[in-house]
Structures are given as C-alpha cells and as structure tokens.
Amino acid sequence: MTPTRIGILDSGVGGLSVLREIRNLLPSSPLHYVGDSAWCPYGNKDPQTIRERVVEITDYLLSHGAGIIVIACNSATIHAVGHLRATYPVPIVGMEPGVKPAAEKSRAGIVGVLATEASIAGEKFHQLVSRHAQGVRVITRPCPRFVELVESGVLSGSEAEAAIDEILTPILETGADAIVLGCTHYPFLRSIIEARLPDSVFVIDTGVAVARRVESQLPARGNGENVASIQIETTGDLDHLKKLLPTLLPHVECETSHCAI
Numbered sequence: 001m002t003p004t005r006i007g008i009l010d011s012g013v014g015g016l017s018v019l020r021e022i023r024n025l026l027p028s029s030p031l032h033y034v035g036d037s038a039w040c041p042y043g044n045k046d047p048q049t050i051r052e053r054v055v056e057i058t059d060y061l062l063s064h065g066a067g068i069i070v071i072a073c074n075s076a077t078i079h080a081v082g083h084l085r086a087t088y089p090v091p092i093v094g095m096e097p098g099v100k101p102a103a104e105k106s107r108a109g110i111v112g113v114l115a116t117e118a119s120i121a122g123e124k125f126h127q128l129v130s131r132h133a134q135g136v137r138v139i140t141r142p143c144p145r146f147v148e149l150v151e152s153g154v155l156s157g158s159e160a161e162a163a164i165d166e167i168l169t170p171i172l173e174t175g176a177d178a179i180v181l182g183c184t185h186y187p188f189l190r191s192i193i194e195a196r197l198p199d200s201v202f203v204i205d206t207g208v209a210v211a212r213r214v215e216s217q218l219p220a221r222g223n224g225e226n227v228a229s230i231q232i233e234t235t236g237d238l239d240h241l242k243k244l245l246p247t248l249l250p251h252v253e254c255e256t257s258h259c260a261i
C-alpha cells in the first residue's frame with residue numbers, strides 16, 4: 001500500500017514545529033507543507049479571512065495528493081476545523097492550546113496561555129476553557145512579537161529574551177505554574193522561554209500529541225524502511241524560507257518551492 005501523503009498547513013513557518021514531530025514519529029510518510037507566509041500573521045485576521053485561506057490551502061494540498069490534512073495552527077483550527085470536517089471526506093487533524101493538560105497538572109491552579117489574538121477570541125477556545133479548566137484561573141496573553149521573531153529566524157539573543165520577559169513577567173507574578181504554548185510558532189522559542197522560567201513552572205506544547213493523533217488517523221503507513229520526501233512550500237518569499245530552514249529544521253532534507261495561491 002502506498003503511504004498516505006500528509007498535507008500540513010500553517011500561517012507561516014510555525015507549523016514546522018508540528019511537522020518535525022510528525023517526521024520523528026512517521027519517517028516513511030511523505031509530507032507536504034504549505035506555510036501561508038504571504039498572509040502571516042493569522043492572529044490579527046478575522047475568522048472569515050482565516051477560514052477562506054485555510055480552505056484554499058486545503059484544496060491545494062488535496063489536489064496534490066494529500067490523504068489527510070493537519071491544521072498545524074491553533075488559530076486556523078479554532079476558526080476553520082468544523083468547516084473543513086463538514087466539507088472534506090479525508091481525516092482532518094487540528095490542534096488547540098493545551099489548556100486541558102496544563103489545568104490537570106497545575107498545582108497552583110493558575111495557568112498562563114500564550115496564543116494569538118484570533119485564538120483567544122474564538123468561541124472554541126472559550127468552550128475549551130470552560131470544559132477543561134473549571135476552578136482554574138486561566139490568564140491569556142497574545143504574543144504577536146513571538147510570531148514575528150520566528151518568521152524572521154530570531155530564536156535567541158537579547159531581542160527575543162526581552163520580548164519573552166515582557167510577556168512572562170506579569171504572568172509569573174500571578175503565581176502561575178504552567179505556561180501553555182498555544183501557537184505553533186512558539187515552540188521554536190521554547191528553550192529560551194524555559195531558561196527564563198523558575199524550575200517550579202512547566203511548559204505545555206501539544207506538537208507530539210498532534211503527531212500521535214495523525215498516526216492514529218492515517219489511512220496508510222509506510223513500511224518504515226524508506227525515509228519519505230518532505231516538500232515545503234511558502235506563499236511568501238522562497239529565498240527567505242530557504243535561509244530559515246537550516247535554523248528551524250536542522251539536518252532535515254527537504255525540497256522547497258513557492259506556492260502561488
């Protein structure tokens with residue numbers, strides 16, 4: 001059986017933090033990624049615009065052979081996953097900020113959720129909080145600067161540290177002991193985020209859980225002997241993407257191209 005081609009999308013390069021987990025778990029599944037960098041960020045867009053872009057990219061991935069779609073973007077999942085599941089006959093895997101594991105694990109009962117403005121405003125996000133964080137104080141903070149940093153390949157240094165401190169300091173002052181990385185761009189800053197947290201505070205990222213979900217929904221797997229291809233496309237600047245990839249996905253071989261949609 002030919003292994004299913006996995007179509008993955010995000011507003012930009014953030015979803016590559018999910019792609020790397022899928023690659024680790026399913027090395028013989030071909031991956032096709034579209035980063036919508038020409039429209040990045042989604043975080044400040046209205047729900048309809050986000051949905052239209054996600055539909056456009058999904059159509060593109062399906063027309064290029066994807067047999068499963070991974071929305072490697074919390075904002076896009078919150079505003080488009082219902083529509084996609086009602087529209088397309090293939091499995092659609094989405095992702096949401098890890099409020100549930102954070103609320104379960106927090107001893108302080110105070111959780112900081114870093115996510116985009118679009119995610120935090122979404123009805124689905126409010127349902128997530130009321131369903132899984134009863135009795136827990138949830139502090140939400142949009143971090144558009146983190147997205148800009150990752151899109152420009154700045155993953156360390158004083159500029160990134162200052163942006164992180166500005167967000168984390170007021171959250172830590174509340175006594176929160178859990179920080180949820182509720183946007184797929186943020187895991188690329190995880191090591192410097194963790195370095196700036198006290199040991200008592202833990203970080204939640206759902207990338208690995210999403211990869212497991214993809215595995216469970218995958219129509220056909222490879223036999224594990226062959227390492228499959230990875231195609232990474234951007235709607236933005238291809239030269240910029242090529243410069244970023246060695247930093248974001250070191251030692252991962254992939255083909256790159258521009259996607260004109």
Ligand code: DGL
Binds near residue numbers: 014043
């Ligand atoms: N990576 C995205 C997410 O998970 C969105 C970032 C943005 O475009 O604002 O929400």
